[in-house]
Amino acid sequence: MSDLTEPQLRTLVEAFYATIRQDAALGPIFNDIIEDWPEHLDKLTAFWSGVMLGSGRYSGNPMAKHVAIRARLSPALFSRWLSLWGETAARLLPPEPAAAIKATAQRIAHNLQRGCGLLENI
Numbered sequence: 001m002s003d004l005t006e007p008q009l010r011t012l013v014e015a016f017y018a019t020i021r022q023d024a025a026l027g028p029i030f031n032d033i034i035e036d037w038p039e040h041l042d043k044l045t046a047f048w049s050g051v052m053l054g055s056g057r058y059s060g061n062p063m064a065k066h067v068a069i070r071a072r073l074s075p076a077l078f079s080r081w082l083s084l085w086g087e088t089a090a091r092l093l094p095p096e097p098a099a100a101i102k103a104t105a106q107r108i109a110h111n112l113q114r115g116c117g118l119l120e121n122i
């Protein structure tokens with residue numbers, strides 16, 4: 001586990017989705033599907049709190065949510081997502097937690113892509 005705090009995660013999540021909503025490739029997907037942004041940001045902060053801090057604050061099924069929209073997803077979009085996530089983390093967090101949360105996102109993104117059938121035999 002890293003030295004991240006809940007307020008740092010909240011700030012990171014808010015900045016990341018503010019950026020992603022304006023991204024030409026990713027923005028339309030999120031803006032089409034997410035109806036309640038405050039709720040989404042609460043949920044994603046809870047998700048990262050669960051993953052990075054072991055808080056158990058999140059209960060949900062990200063795999064099912066992404067499988068449901070798999071027709072709109074691609075490895076290129078996941079790369080873009082990861083690059084924006086890495087940039088935002090590097091901008092807002094100290095180097096060590098930034099590297100930790102970037103690596104964790106890469107691992108989860110890989111699993112999501114595999115679950116969505118976007119990767120063959122990797």
Ligand code: HEM
Pocket residue numbers: 026029030033034043044047059060061062065066069073074077078081104105108109112
């Ligand atoms: C191309 C990349 C991605 C796209 C376009 C995308 C898009 C979305 C969308 C539209 C939702 C809302 C689904 C709904 O409410 O029906 C969602 C939910 C979510 N996403 Fe992603 N996502 C991507 C990658 C990721 C990655 C890499 C992670 C984690 C590292 C992630 C974590 C989550 C979580 C935790 C939720 C909330 C699931 C729930 O409702 O409990 N996403 N995503």
